[in-house]
Amino acid sequence: MSDFTSGFWPIYISVLTLVSILGTWVFLKSQTTRKFAPGEKAELMEHTWDGDLQDLNNPLPRWWLGLFYGTMIFGLGYLALWPGLGNFAGLLGWTSKGEYQAEVKAAEAKFQPMYAGFMQQDVATVAADPNARAIGKHLFLTYCSQCHGSDAMGAKGFPNLTDNDWLYGGEPDTIVATITNGRAGVMPAWEPILGAQGVKQVANYVLSLSGRKHDAALAEAGKAKFAENCAACHMPDGTGMKALGAPNLTDKVWLYGGNEATIIETISKGRNGVMPALTQTLGTTSNKEAKLHLLAAYVYGLSQKQ
């Protein structure tokens, strides 16, 4: 595909390129003096510099001229074979995309047999294989670390994958499903419904669930509101629901933060954490399934160590 949006520029650039190459040729030709006949001597030119530095009109050295013409011929040859002149694709039909695809194909062919072996084992078995873990780590650094961190410990809004605390579940099948299809956590905004005071009450009740410092009176007032509005997703006892990715609010692990201000912000404005589907990221590469398998095994293995 051409990067040009107008038909004028490719022609303009091509003409400019060719004219400058040919122009250099003509200029060089016009400045080249003939070879001296036998006995003929170089004349002394009129200038003298630095006291005794003189200028002779010797012809340019042949090897130097040859080099110069050589670069011009190389330039013209290059422009004929490879893309360079406006929209002209070059006689070889080379494209950067084509080269990339050929490299990807070669790499896939190289890894195919190794991947095929892993595909025959289940996620838990692959997770125990040090070679598979090394490959999984590379894949993780490529596809996942920008959000979950290179140590997979996550950050605010991006879950830690090394602990054994799961939003959606840590069984091999669940991890595969999470990675394959992505996840979208939907925590509604409650300020419009509960008001600022209502949010403060329910937030203090949430603090009490994990035994954090809280205002007992506010928490007491928030209890009924929690049962009415939150229990459907976070369960009546606040332990969460994996089918929805609604976090357990009774433990010490927080996705967004467990201090009062952050909890109030979460409840007031809601949260919408999105884990992208890897099927899109990995596109159509033929080893997509194997990469998914190895990534799932790597993530599974991370949490099994503790």
Ligand code: HEC
């Ligand atoms: C664009 C950022 C982003 C990338 C890239 C990303 N993730 Fe996620 N991931 C998230 C977010 C955000 C969540 C939490 C979703 C939610 O809040 O519901 C998540 C959730 C998860 C979960 C569920 C954790 C649990 O507790 O149930 C797993 C497993 C996971 N990611 C693995 C991966 C793997 C493996 C990769 C690389 C292939 C990856 N993620 C790439 C942002 C990302």
Ligand code: HEC
């Ligand atoms: C529709 C289901 C649903 C309802 C109803 C709901 N939540 Fe949530 N809640 C979620 C989900 C899903 C998340 C995770 C959001 C994400 O992954 O980005 C969440 C996250 C949270 C968090 C953040 C926890 C952390 O680890 O940082 C808190 C706190 C919370 N909810 C409290 C409440 C309270 C209080 C109510 C009632 C007023 C409530 N939720 C109602 C689904 C719900």
